[in-house]
Amino acid sequence: MAVAFGMSTSTVNHRYGTANRLFPVLLLARNGALGELPPGVVEDVHAGIVYGLGDFGRQAQRIAGLLSPDGGTAERAREILSADAGTAETVVAATVLSNLAWEAGDLDEGMRWGRHAVALNGEGVPDPWRPYPCLALAEKLLDIGELDEAEVLIKAADAAAAHREDHPAAVDVEIGKGRLLYASSMFRAARRKISGTVGRAAGAGADWTTRYGLLLLALTDLRRPDLRAACDSMWKCRAEFTGDPLVRPSFAYRWCEYLVSTIGLNAERAVETFTEEYADLLDCPALFVMDAAAAPWLVRLAQTAGDVLLATSVVAAVERLAAGNPGYPTVRATALHARALLGHDTEALREAASAHRDLWAARLAGEHLRSLDRRREPARTVEAELVAVATPHRQARSEVPERAASLLTTTELRIAHLVSSGMTNQQIAHSLRRSPHTVNYHLRRIFEKLEIRSRVELATYCLREGA
Incomplete structure (x- = not known):
């Protein structure tokens, strides 16, 4: 989402729990360009990033330069990349270029810079920031239906966060998992995951994650469809934006707002x-x-x-x-x-x-x-x-129930979901771009874990347990 900061240094540090919260704003911004900034704000952000980077003062100054309102963001990012490699500022610069290209509709360039950011993401990057390049690229892969590669990156982000709930990136990783479920059309499971994470994010003061989570909840509810819940999530999201004049809504927010309105x-x-x-x-x-x-x-x-x-x-x-x-x-x-x-x-x-x-x-x-x-x-x-689009889906009750969700891998969940929707192995293979043999292998694993013997039993299981 597009973000503009106009806060004093103390407010920056208080609001985001040190500059660790500034980094996800930069790297996960859905449209890269960060809007018009009030006079003097770059200095405030610089001070906030110095607080988070410690001795990386020079890098902090150049990272803050990527927030400048004068329209030279891409040029400054390229200058950073031409001078250094494997530092925090080069990772930020590559990701900002990726976001700018994606926003402009240049998907090849967006993917190229996103992959470059992940490749640069090493020891020169502060530990609290390391999961974010993977999450930023995973978002783009989910947009284009590359769910398997996105899942690998989300797992890498989880590993970079050391699987710790107290890691600064923990809530963002969980939102990424919810986004994967949403992209897989597993809307009930996505809602459970995202809803729980939004509560954690709000409690941790992770404002950006709270807003994005509420937006995802509204989009998820529109597709279930639970229109009352979609309105509720959207109004909460709107209240978050209205209460913070420093944040400008993204195109994703405006699209969801339009649908709800x-x-x-x-x-x-x-x-x-x-x-x-x-x-x-x-x-x-x-x-x-x-x-x-x-x-x-x-x-x-x-x-x-x-x-x-x-x-x-x-x-x-x-x-x-x-x-x-x-x-x-x-x-x-x-x-x-x-x-x-x-x-x-x-x-x-x-x-x-x-x-x-x-x-x-x-x-x-x-x-x-x-x-x-x-x-x-x-x-x-x-x-x-x-309702017309969702009705066949609802009648099939094709989303797997909670017990299955706790036993199956993400790939197995997707296949169980598609089988319960009435798709053949050939259709599933086409949808997931796997071979029918691979789909059949996963299906056997699903049967073993759920202690069932046929596709009909799987559909019946989902209907009975998910009711």
């Missing part, structure tokens, strides 16, 4: 709200990476309201993103889905439903396909569309 509105009013208050989101390509369903959702909403201009504008924006990032199947699937809706192309929509790695986006494509096949009127309200 349209609950109860018909399509025409929802489109009017978007065009009047949130149209700038079309200039945030990272939105369509973070949420594979965002572009098709907006296209369908615009079509329902009869707003051809908005529908074509969304398709143009996401197709530009896909054209600039040809090596990313998730982005291609999103663009294909949006274009198929615009052209009422059922064959392309079937292809998009199969290509989506985000299971919720795939279900949305399936709902759109059913609507086109039957020449059925699309849902007239936002909540009706959310």
Whole structure:
């Protein structure tokens, strides 16, 4: 999230529990650029980072320079990287460049700098900061559906935090685990993990983590869907931002705020709200990476309201993103889905439903396909569309229950979740980009751990235990 600091040194140190809290703000900022800073704030942040870095005073000054409001962030980051390697400042500089590229929709560059930051993350980096480059890169990998590699990085971050609950990064690692569950469409498990961590983060004074956790809770509740809970989480998140004028909300916050604000509105009013208050989101390509369903959702909403201009504008924006990032199947699937809706192309929509790695986006494509096949009127309200997408998922009760969650690995949980949703081994292999043989191996392990013998028993187990 974009952050601007305008605090005295004592306030910085009090608010973030030394400058250790400044580092996650820098490294996990979803849009890299940190907004307009009040006069003199760079000096305050410099002093705060010195407090956290101890003898690393020169590095602190250069890290603080990455917060300068004069627009030279990328240039300063490159200067740092050209001069040093393996120090705290080079890790910050590489991650800031990664975030800036990701925000601009240059995914190759974002991944390159993110991987470089992880490679530099060694003994020259203070211990409390070491988990964050892994978490920052894991966030991007989750955006593009690379769940296995993201899971490896989250485990590395956990190891860097020494698996200690009192480590400064412990709550951020747990939020990362919740984000992995969310990306796996395991929404009940994600909510349990994130909700518990938000409470810990608030108690520890980890303001940034509390805000991000509340945002993830709202997004999770929208997809379950539990609309009352989504509103509650979003209002709490908004109160956190309103109470701190030094923090500027990110595009992810604004997208979630928009979705929540349209609950109860018909399509025409929802489109009017978007065009009047949130149209700038079309200039945030990272939105369509973070949420594979965002572009098709907006296209369908615009079509329902009869707003051809908005529908074509969304398709143009996401197709530009896909054209600039040809090596990313998730982005291609999103663009294909949006274009198929615009052209009422059922064959392309079937292809998009199969290509989506985000299971919720795939279900949305399936709902759109059913609507086109039957020449059925699309849902007239936002909540009706959310419920329509979630209904088959709810009927299957496909999320594994808590007992299974405690026995299975994350990969096994994902496979159990997909089996319970009615997918075949071949479909699961395609979704997870594993071989059917590997899926079958994990399935046998699931059966052994849960003491069951068949896919039917697994679905029955999830229905019975999860009820």
